[in-house]
Amino acid sequence: MSNGFLIDTNIISLFSPDRKQAPSDPAKAWFRDNGELLYLSVITVAEIERGLRRLHRRGSIERSQRLSTWLDSITETFGEHLLPIDPIVARIAGGLDDFATASGANPGFADVLIAATAQAYDLTVVTANLKHLGPLGVACDLPEALRT
Numbered sequence: 745m746s747n748g749f750l751i752d753t754n755i756i757s758l759f760s761p762d763r764k765q766a767p768s769d770p771a772k773a774w775f776r777d778n779g780e781l782l783y784l785s786v787i788t789v790a791e792i793e794r795g796l797r798r799l800h801r802r803g804s805i806e807r808s809q810r811l812s813t814w815l816d817s818i819t820e821t822f823g824e825h826l827l828p829i830d831p832i833v834a835r836i837a838g839g840l841d842d843f844a845t846a847s848g849a850n851p852g853f854a855d856v857l858i859a860a861t862a863q864a865y866d867l868t869v870v871t872a873n874l875k876h877l878g879p880l881g882v883a884c885d886l887p888e889a890l891r892t
Contacts, residue, residue, distance in 0.1 A: 748781035750827070750862040752871035753788045755890060761814050762807060770889035784822045785861045786829060787854050789815065827861050836860035840880050851876035 758767045759775075775782065792815050800808035819826060829837075837853075837860035844851055851859075855873065859880040862869045868883040870890065877884050 747866045748783055748868075749778060749870045749885075750783050750785060750858065750865070750867040751788070752858060752869055752873060752877070753791045754872045755870050756784065756788060756818065757792075758890065758892070759814075761810050768889070768892070774887055774889035782822075783825045783827050783865065783867055784818070785827050785858050787857045787861070789819060789826070791854055792818075827865060829857060829861070830864075833857065833860045833864045836863050840882075844880060847879060849876075849879040851880060856880065 757763070758771055792811065796808045796811040796815065799811065827833075837857050840860050840863070841853065841856045844856065855876045858869060859877055859882040861867070862882050868885050869877055870886065871877055871884055872886055872890075872892075874884055874886070
C-alpha cells in the first residue's frame with residue numbers, strides 16, 4: 745500500500761495561473777482532502793522553472809513572472825513534502841532507466857527521476873502521463889476528480 749501520492753508536473757499544472765480554466769471543484773476537493781499525503785519532486789520544480797524561463801527568453805515577461813510567483817507558492821506550500829534526488833533515488837533511477845531502455849521504452853529522464861522518487865518513498869504517482877510512467881513499473885493513478 746502506498747504511503748501517499750507524488751504529484752506529477754501535469755497534475756500540479758492544473759492549478760497554474762496560466763490555465764484558461766480553473767481547476768474543477770472535485771479537483772480542489774481531492775487536493776484538500778489528501779493534503780497530508782501529497783508530495784512533489786524537485787524535478788517538477790525544475791520542469792516548471794524550465795518552462796517559465798523559456799517564456800521569459802521568448803518575451804513573455806509578465807506570464808513568466810506570474811508563473812514564477814506561483815512556483816514560489818508551490819514550493820512554500822509543499823515545504824517538507826518536496827522530495828529531493830538523493831543517492832537512493834539516483835540509484836533507483838539508473839535501474840529504471842536501464843529497464844526502460846531494455847524494454848524499448850524512452851520515457852525521458854525527468855519522468856524516470858519522478859518514478860524513482862515515487863518508488864523510493866513508496867508513493868503512487870498521480871499523473872495523466874501513463875504512457876511514459878506506466879512502463880517503468882511504478883504505481884500510477886489518475887483519480888476521477890483530476891480527469892479533465
